[in-house]
Amino acid sequence: MRYAVxxxxxxxxxxxxxxxxxxxxxxxxxxxxxxxxxxxxFDGVLIPGGFSYGDYLRCGAMSALSDIIPAVRKAAAxxxxxxxxxxxxxxxxxxxxxxxxxxxNTGMKFMCRFTNLKxxxxxxxxxxxxxxxxxxxxxxxxxxxxxxxxxxTLAKLKAENRIVFTYAENPNGSAENIAGIINESGxxxxxxxxxxxxxxxxxxxxxxxxxxxxxxxxxxxxxx
Amino acid sequence: MYKVKVYVTLRESILxxxxxxxxxxxxxxxxxxxQDVRIGKYIEMTLDGxxxxxxxxxxxxxxxxxxxxxxxxxxxxxxxxxxxEDFRYEIEEII
Numbered sequence: 001m002r003y004a005v006x007x008x009x010x011x012x013x014x015x016x017x018x019x020x021x022x023x024x025x026x027x028x029x030x031x032x033x034x035x036x037x038x039x040x041x042f043d044g045v046l047i048p049g050g051f052s053y054g055d056y057l058r059c060g061a062m063s064a065l066s067d068i069i070p071a072v073r074k075a076a077a078x079x080x081x082x083x084x085x086x087x088x089x090x091x092x093x094x095x096x097x098x099x100x101x102x103x104x105n106t107g108m109k110f111m112c113r114f115t116n117l118k119x120x121x122x123x124x125x126x127x128x129x130x131x132x133x134x135x136x137x138x139x140x141x142x143x144x145x146x147x148x149x150x151x152x153t154l155a156k157l158k159a160e161n162r163i164v165f166t167y168a169e170n171p172n173g174s175a176e177n178i179a180g181i182i183n184e185s186g187x188x189x190x191x192x193x194x195x196x197x198x199x200x201x202x203x204x205x206x207x208x209x210x211x212x213x214x215x216x217x218x219x220x221x222x223x224x
Numbered sequence: 225m226y227k228v229k230v231y232v233t234l235r236e237s238i239l240x241x242x243x244x245x246x247x248x249x250x251x252x253x254x255x256x257x258x259q260d261v262r263i264g265k266y267i268e269m270t271l272d273g274x275x276x277x278x279x280x281x282x283x284x285x286x287x288x289x290x291x292x293x294x295x296x297x298x299x300x301x302x303x304x305x306x307x308x309e310d311f312r313y314e315i316e317e318i319i
Binding site: 057058061065093094099100101103104105106107108148149150173 | 238239242265302308
């Protein structure tokens with residue numbers, strides 16, 4: 001499986017993403033600079049965390065205008081797995097591949113620590129290898145991770161089982177304790193916690209490994 | 225030319241933790257009358273000539289017919305995220 005890690009000016013988790021899929025999983029991976037226009041030849045797309053464009057205007061607002069974004073949309077439409085973490089999640093909401101928005105944490109603090117999550121839906125490309133309801137631990141590192149959407153959107157996410165991860169203890173004020181959501185067709189996941197920073201015990205935990213292995217397993221069994 | 229002032233504010237339904245913190249700060253300074261503070265963004269733009277009458281985006285030396293419509297689109301497409309923000313604007317023609 002061949003991954004693209006999109007790199008924007010100000011991305012800072014791109015190397016973590018690269019390391020996770022290359023060294024922990026043995027996948028092929030390449031960095032793709034934001035002003036590229038094609039993602040042909042890649043089987044999956046990883047949008048890393050960071051502070052792309054210095055969070056100018058709003059988190060993800062400037063990245064949403066990047067040359068690579070039409071290719072990201074195309075990959076999404078083609079059913080390729082797309083994972084946006086942290087700033088990557090913010091970008092996915094700005095370009096409308098996922099609903100809602102990430103607001104400033106209600107406590108105003110930048111939260112940087114391991115946090116417990118619950119797997120709310122293990123019937124996805126990204127969570128097949130977890131147990132339904134399993135408690136896992138991923139690091140978070142964000143100042144604006146407070147998920148917000150209108151009532152109708154939240155009701156729809158719930159009804160369609162698209163809330164994939166929730167926080168055991170809400171660190172940022174997110175509606176419904178949402179830590180990660182998936183799109184309607186199930187191939188675009190956005191989440192604030194960092195699975196790519198939890199792929200080996202040496203780094204404090206390996207709960208994130210199953211997320212990447214799930215994608216790989218689904219892909220190996222024939223891409224959707 | 226036009227001078228455009230855009231004000232972007234969080235929607236009423238959205239909690240504004242910065243505003244809350246500043247309310248507390250003002251109270252601390254003895255301004256107990258402050259009931260609520262909302263933080264927003266102020267964006268000033270100068271629009272050159274008028275690109276808005278042409279279909280190719282090039283500047284035409286004519287008066288702007290739909291400058292307001294264009295400003296609205298700028299707000300909706302980039303300057304504000306309508307999931308969480310409202311916007312308003314003032315447009316002034318300058319020589």
